[in-house]
Amino acid sequence: MPTAPPLEKTAPVWDECRLAETLDAEGWATLPGLLPPCDCATLAGLYDAPRHFRSRIVMARHGFGRGEYQYFAYPLPPLIEGLRHALYPPLARIANAWQARLGSPTRYPAELPEFLARCHGAGQTRPTPLLLRYSAGDHNCLHQDLYGEHVFPLQLAILLSAPGRDFSGGEFVMTERTSDGQRADVVPLRQGDGVVFTVNERPVPSRRGGWRRAQMRHGVSAVRQGQRHTVGVIFHDAR
Numbered sequence: 001m002p003t004a005p006p007l008e009k010t011a012p013v014w015d016e017c018r019l020a021e022t023l024d025a026e027g028w029a030t031l032p033g034l035l036p037p038c039d040c041a042t043l044a045g046l047y048d049a050p051r052h053f054r055s056r057i058v059m060a061r062h063g064f065g066r067g068e069y070q071y072f073a074y075p076l077p078p079l080i081e082g083l084r085h086a087l088y089p090p091l092a093r094i095a096n097a098w099q100a101r102l103g104s105p106t107r108y109p110a111e112l113p114e115f116l117a118r119c120h121g122a123g124q125t126r127p128t129p130l131l132l133r134y135s136a137g138d139h140n141c142l143h144q145d146l147y148g149e150h151v152f153p154l155q156l157a158i159l160l161s162a163p164g165r166d167f168s169g170g171e172f173v174m175t176e177r178t179s180d181g182q183r184a185d186v187v188p189l190r191q192g193d194g195v196v197f198t199v200n201e202r203p204v205p206s207r208r209g210g211w212r213r214a215q216m217r218h219g220v221s222a223v224r225q226g227q228r229h230t231v232g233v234i235f236h237d238a239r
């Protein structure tokens with residue numbers, strides 16, 4: 001199991017201003033080199049150790065695409081627990097600015113334990129961080145990771161495999177729909193890169209000077225060759 005210290009005890013590897021600016025502009029932002037290759041390999045290797053997980057989902061059975069994933073059980077592996085706690089506070093500041101722009105009364109607490117207490121109080125007690133495995137021909141349909149009334153509007157995914165070496169195809173895709181139409185972005189990721197992205201909706205400037213809502217979804221295009229692993233860190237827990 002990865003044994004890196006929780007990230008809040010180390011210097012953050014992200015620049016909060018750049019993260020906020022990019023998320024405001026695009027609805028997603030990469031965190032290059034978030035994990036070194038050895039941690040990527042260790043996390044991907046957990047897939048075959050069932051004791052780390054609470055459930056396994058075969059995507060084709062649910063119409064989610066093709067491939068499979070497992071939800072981690074509590075306690076989370078220290079590396080994932082550390083990342084979830086360290087990344088939450090800057091993302092909560094960004095999420096609160098978004099809520100204000102959208103005219104929503106929802107505000108997110110400054111630290112993750114307070115937000116999880118809110119989820120748990122509403123019956124959302126099951127952990128949502130997950131490990132995904134795709135083989136040749138697999139894909140992940142465009143979706144939103146909503147698991148109950150409480151939704152934290154940003155989430156993280158980290159590519160654990162090396163494109164070109166471990167797999168080909170399998171691009172991380174984001175779509176955005178506004179009253180003007182739909183657009184798609186392919187997010188460029190290397191092994192160990194993270195992407196922080198909008199779970200469901202975000203504010204975009206309206207032509208009249210205010211804000212309007214953009215609906216976002218994410219998915220993964222078909223893996224052509226090899227095997228692709230990712231870890232997903234969702235901040236709200238599930239019912």
Ligand SMILES: O=C(O)CCC(=O)C(=O)O
Nearest residue numbers: 132157172220230231232
């Ligand atoms: O495999 C990926 O890159 C996407 C995973 C995903 O849907 C998620 O982390 O929520």
Ligand SMILES: [Fe+2]
Nearest residue numbers: 143145218232
């Ligand atoms: Fe997802």
